[in-house]
Amino acid sequence: MTSATPAVIALLVGSAIAIAGLVPWAALQYRRRGTLGVGNAVLAFATVVYGLALVTYTLLPLPDTSEVAAICRAASGPQLTPFAFVGDIAKEGGLSGPRSLLANPAAAQVVFNVILFVPLGMLVRHVFLHGRFLAGVVVGTVAGFLVSLLIECTQLTGDWFLYPCSYRLFDVDDLLANTTGALVGTLVSPVLWVLVRHRGEPSSDLPRRVTIWRRGFGMFCDLLAMVLTTGALVSITSLSFALAGQDLNSTLARVLLATLPFVAPAVQLVVVLASGRTLGEAVVRLRPEPRPTAWQRLVRWAAGSGGWATATAAALPFTGLLAFALAVAAVIGLFATRGRRGFANVLARVDVVDERAAREGSTERS
Numbered sequence: 001m002t003s004a005t006p007a008v009i010a011l012l013v014g015s016a017i018a019i020a021g022l023v024p025w026a027a028l029q030y031r032r033r034g035t036l037g038v039g040n041a042v043l044a045f046a047t048v049v050y051g052l053a054l055v056t057y058t059l060l061p062l063p064d065t066s067e068v069a070a071i072c073r074a075a076s077g078p079q080l081t082p083f084a085f086v087g088d089i090a091k092e093g094g095l096s097g098p099r100s101l102l103a104n105p106a107a108a109q110v111v112f113n114v115i116l117f118v119p120l121g122m123l124v125r126h127v128f129l130h131g132r133f134l135a136g137v138v139v140g141t142v143a144g145f146l147v148s149l150l151i152e153c154t155q156l157t158g159d160w161f162l163y164p165c166s167y168r169l170f171d172v173d174d175l176l177a178n179t180t181g182a183l184v185g186t187l188v189s190p191v192l193w194v195l196v197r198h199r200g201e202p203s204s205d206l207p208r209r210v211t212i213w214r215r216g217f218g219m220f221c222d223l224l225a226m227v228l229t230t231g232a233l234v235s236i237t238s239l240s241f242a243l244a245g246q247d248l249n250s251t252l253a254r255v256l257l258a259t260l261p262f263v264a265p266a267v268q269l270v271v272v273l274a275s276g277r278t279l280g281e282a283v284v285r286l287r288p289e290p291r292p293t294a295w296q297r298l299v300r301w302a303a304g305s306g307g308w309a310t311a312t313a314a315a316l317p318f319t320g321l322l323a324f325a326l327a328v329a330a331v332i333g334l335f336a337t338r339g340r341r342g343f344a345n346v347l348a349r350v351d352v353v354d355e356r357a358a359r360e361g362s363t364e365r366s
Helices: 005-032 038-059 065-074 084-091 105-128 133-156 172-188 191-196 212-243 251-275 279-283 294-302 305-314 319-336 343-348
Strands: 286-289 351-354
Touching: 005 038, 005 212, 005 279, 038 105, 038 133, 038 191, 084 105, 084 172, 105 133, 105 172, 105 191, 133 172, 212 251, 212 279, 212 286, 212 305, 212 319, 251 279, 251 294, 251 305, 279 286, 294 305, 294 343, 305 319, 319 343
Parallel strands: none
Antiparallel strands: 286 351
């Protein structure tokens, strides 16, 4: 495993988690803040990746079972002498300037351990104690110490006794460096406010303009929810058959796997018939206007994401072409229709407005 591998793992797994949690997270943001916000999205994604990076950099690579006995024989006890890193740096040639911080392996390790926990201090103060300097610094620093202690204890106990001995060194200097990093993070935390600050945004209860971005994101949420649902159902079913020792080419398996892709559009149909709007529209707080009749709701589903997903799942002659045509119509309709209502709503003869407009009776704002 190279030095970059933990970062790659954290980025890939973090991206998967972010995609899976995007729809509920976006719904929460629209209700808490009234909008999504690029800064909030970037910060949330970075937080997920950072949390995973802490795990991957401090616990990986896991030792192979064939190597455990040799590792245990060579294992040393915990390093409990504070500032032992000073002697280690001297043994590696000492420091002669800023560049030697990276050229000296012992010094570079200390610098890395400090930097690794700077984001933790920043996030703790920003999320929980923004605007309270002393409390933010204290809580952020203590949080860094506790997280570092948890990691060091995990290493000391061989991942809480999953291994018969420690395959990584418990080092009190790592604890000191990590805590220092968290302290530094609390001091520079205000830079995060520049990323996520809200410039004169109206209250989350005030209606907003229906923009291309907002409509497009709602459509993307519909697409993502159905793709993830179908993927999860097919994966779980395939795994269940494999664990049960059943043949995936059997009639039962083939029928079931061919039927599962219709579940997501069927659920979407129920949602549209019951509420008048799709999941994605609910996420971005949009609703049809006027209140659609039953047939208008059916048209909205059939000419929108529901019809696209059904045509894609059918895998019959011309259904692929139909799915492509619906996708193209949806994209064109997003840009070309009045009020960004889209192709499906044009056919259904309804508009799309902010769900808060009627309740508040306020003038729309961007």
